[in-house]
Amino acid sequence: MEGKILITKQEDQVAISCTGVDMQDMALMLGVFAGTVVTEAVKRGMSVDDVKDAMLDIFLASTARLDEETAETIIKEKTIF
Secondary structure: OOOOEEEEEEEEEEEEEEEOOOHHHHHHHHHHHHHHHHHHHHHOOOOOHHHHHHHHHHHHHHOOOOOOOHHHHHHHHOOOO
16 A cells, blocks of 8 residues: 655644555654665765754654654644644
8 A cells, every 4th residue: 555645834834634654654754764864964974973953853843742742632633743
């Protein structure tokens, strides 16, 4: 079965849609996408330490607002964090 994650950007808005993917698929796709970002950063001249710092900053920023109350809201409203 084909799984798909489509990420689009229009001006300052980013949208995502998922089709035919479970949590394991999303984690695998995220890992591949992160590897692609790392590869591009190195190709564009970023140092290894700067790339590692930037990737960690991205991860930390994406989970910074996550707490138990927010998790419950996500579950109840079926929203994307």
